[in-house]
Amino acid sequence: MKQKHPAVGLLYNPATPDLIKHAGSLVEYLAAMPDRLWFDFGPKAEGRRFHRTLGAIEELKRVAHGRVLSGHGIGMSLPSAIPLDEEFVAAVATMSQDLGGFRWYSEHLSVFLTPRGSVPNAQAGLGLPVVYDEETFGIVASKLRRVREALGCPLLLENGSFFTPVPDMEMSEPEFLNRLHAEGHCRTLLDLHNVYVCWRNGGPSLSEYIEALNGDVVGEIHLGGGDDFAGFYMDSHSSLTPPEVWQAAFDFAPRFKQLRAITFEFQETYYERIGSKALIGELERMHELAAACEVEVEAAYAR
Numbered sequence: 001m002k003q004k005h006p007a008v009g010l011l012y013n014p015a016t017p018d019l020i021k022h023a024g025s026l027v028e029y030l031a032a033m034p035d036r037l038w039f040d041f042g043p044k045a046e047g048r049r050f051h052r053t054l055g056a057i058e059e060l061k062r063v064a065h066g067r068v069l070s071g072h073g074i075g076m077s078l079p080s081a082i083p084l085d086e087e088f089v090a091a092v093a094t095m096s097q098d099l100g101g102f103r104w105y106s107e108h109l110s111v112f113l114t115p116r117g118s119v120p121n122a123q124a125g126l127g128l129p130v131v132y133d134e135e136t137f138g139i140v141a142s143k144l145r146r147v148r149e150a151l152g153c154p155l156l157l158e159n160g161s162f163f164t165p166v167p168d169m170e171m172s173e174p175e176f177l178n179r180l181h182a183e184g185h186c187r188t189l190l191d192l193h194n195v196y197v198c199w200r201n202g203g204p205s206l207s208e209y210i211e212a213l214n215g216d217v218v219g220e221i222h223l224g225g226g227d228d229f230a231g232f233y234m235d236s237h238s239s240l241t242p243p244e245v246w247q248a249a250f251d252f253a254p255r256f257k258q259l260r261a262i263t264f265e266f267q268e269t270y271y272e273r274i275g276s277k278a279l280i281g282e283l284e285r286m287h288e289l290a291a292a293c294e295v296e297v298e299a300a301y302a303r
């Protein structure tokens with residue numbers, strides 16, 4: 001089997017083209033969020049529901065040219081005990097086609113939608129924790145089957161960032177993710193900073209969490225930084241990756257033989273505060289990490 005290294009890249013945002021202007025050769029991969037490339041007027045919208053931001057899509061196409069592109073979303077809220085939003089899934093599938101086909105698609109393993117919400121698509125505004133039990137597993141697994149059929153590419157689910165541990169669950173989050181992979185539903189997008197956020201807010205340590213995860217489930221890693229707010233540590237994507245997260249990345253990522261991408265996330269509103277020079281340093285360190293990871297390439301990813 002061919003060996004190669006994971007791609008290094010960024011979660012796409014409106015500041016990304018400027019960063020790419022300064023450091024294009026360091027960015028091999030982009031993850032684009034369809035949810036941020038349209039205005040969604042909700043399932044009850046009269047007339048057209050999704051209004052695309054055409055200038056932003058053209059710009060993404062331009063910078064994605066020659067780079068690996070995946071889709072990354074929050075809008076499906078797969079663990080919510082409500083039906084899958086089929087119109088939303090179809091809109092993601094169309095967006096994928098228009099952008100040349102997402103190599104893979106990732107969603108968050110968090111609850112974002114609330115029934116009878118007051119905004120059109122009823123986003124909670126913050127990922128709420130998931131109860132890991134048989135019922136949730138059944139809900140997530142059946143929706144993943146449908147999403148995979150609609151998008152026609154591999155799926156990944158990302159571990160969330162939570163602000164208080166949920167006691168007495170049937171499965172831990174790593175056990176839930178391991179089982180999703182073992183039963184053929186998806187791989188894991190391991191957000192190492194989210195694990196750090198959970199630890200800072202009372203959850204398991206990075207090594208405890210990652211040791212419990214089967215290394216073969218990890219298809220992508222997220223790095224990023226946050227800040228303290230009102231006694232909690234937030235996943236605000238406002239700073240560079242903390243040293244403890246880098247340490248975990250170098251300790252564990254070389255074990256992930258299906259790792260396809262190492263991705264840094266920052267919020268565009270913090271672009272100037274973090275600074276392009278610091279972001280370039282982050283990308284260079286990500287390349288050092290990628291060089292330490294020899295991975296096996298599967299046909300579905302190697303297109």
Ligand SMILES: [Fe+2]
Binds near residue numbers: 194265
């Ligand atoms: Fe993330």
